[in-house]
Amino acid sequence: MQVRYLEIANRIRREIHRRHLAPGTRLPVARQLAAQFGANENTVLRALRLLRSEGVLDFGRGRAVTVRHPLPEQQLAALEEVRAVLTNALRAGSSRQHILAVLDEVARAPDRPPV
Known part of the structure; x- marks a missing residue:
């Protein structure tokens, strides 16, 4: 079972990849996304910060979160592989410090x- 914020990030990432969320699209505020995903607002914010760190989203002034240009297919696939390996390492007992x-x-x- 996947950590909830990763599940939310993956769902948003898939929507972007499938072009259901075009570059420049402004996402709803975290409170609305939390209601949509049935999750805590802090969990949604953690997912959004992860996507920002990956270069998938931009955080603008105030609460504006917009979709950046999507990553090429090869990069997305590679990131998914890395995410799966990291998840397995954490489940196997590796510490965050060791992984970093x-x-x-x-x-x-x-x-x-x-790069």
Whole structure:
């Protein structure tokens, strides 16, 4: 079973990927999204912050949250694979600190392709 904020983030991500939410579309406020998803407002905000950190959403002035241009299919698939591996590592007992250290190590690898 997936963590609730990840489930919400995945649902929003799918809507963007399927072009049901076009770039520039303004999302409803967190309270409305919470009612729509049947979740706590803080859970929705956590999902939105995750999507912002991935470059999927922009946070504007006030409460404005808009959809950015979607990531290419290959990047989306790769991020989904990473998310599944991280979820499995957490379930297996890996600490957040250890996972972040591994991510940092991979990101700093000299053979890492340019972004």
